[in-house]
Amino acid sequence: MRRLALLTALLAPLAAQGFTLDAPIEQGRLIRGQTSPNATILLDGKTLPVTPDGKFVFGLARDAAGTITLTENGAATVLPIAARAWDIQRIEGLPPGKVNPDPEGLKRIQREAALIKAARSQVTNLAGFADAFRWPANGRISGIYGSQRILNGEPRSPHLGLDIAGPTGTAIRAPAAGRVVLAEPDLFFTGRTVMIDHGHGVGSIFAHLSASSVTVGQVIAAGQEIGAIGATGRVTGPHLHWGVYWGAVTLDPQPLMPTPAPAPLP
Secondary structure (H helix, E strand, C coil): CHHHHHHHHHHHHHHCCCCEECCCCECCCEEEEECCCCCCEEECCEEECCCCCCEEEEECCCCCCCEEEEEECCEEEEEECECCCCCEEEECCCCHHHHCCCHHHHHHHHHHHHHHHHHHCCCCCCCHHHCCCCCCCCCEEEECCCCEEEECCEECCCCCCEEEECCCCCEEECCCCEEEEEEEEEECCCEEEEEEEEECCEEEEEEEEEEECCCCCCEECCCCEEEEEECCCCCCCCEEEEEEEECCEEECCHHHCCCCCCCCCC
């Protein structure tokens, strides 16, 4: 009874509003909402784009804390952000220059970070974000979002994506419809890299590819092949690093997926 009362209390603010959300207010989550057509939605005072049929989206960072305020047509709802526990992942055997880059490597990293930032900053009217996402590749989950990374014994930034290990050449397919906003053959950390804009600030980044079959500006259908798993960039073996972002906020792809993960190919 106590759990039912708590759940009722948490859902009461949403029931009082005209919008619904498809995910809990939780660290690292992409949250998609539905409101009435022509409604105005604000997140912490900033207007969110809304599709003609009332869909909107936002994301919460790994370390988000406190509350958010969603305002629909002037009526505000304050929602607490639930915390998550994060794993620790230790990775050994990386080339030392990939863990502690030299000055030239640092300059290259800065140039490439600017390219990725520019690609992530695009906000378009595409609506692929609103559809059900699908697994981009068959394989074993070898790295999860949010885990603290220890590289060659040295603490580094958390891992902000989902790693799917598989043989080099395993097909990678778009998890949702969109448009290619970056296709680079060799970035310092991520190797051959593709980014797809799914609309309203939501996008995917695919890293460490052995090959890619798309170009910048190309419109992509959900499930369309875009490249192949590889071991380029900073890796210890072939895998796909798949990241999902909302603007500058990097999110957890795994809650978007149907379960279980697709089995590795024979």
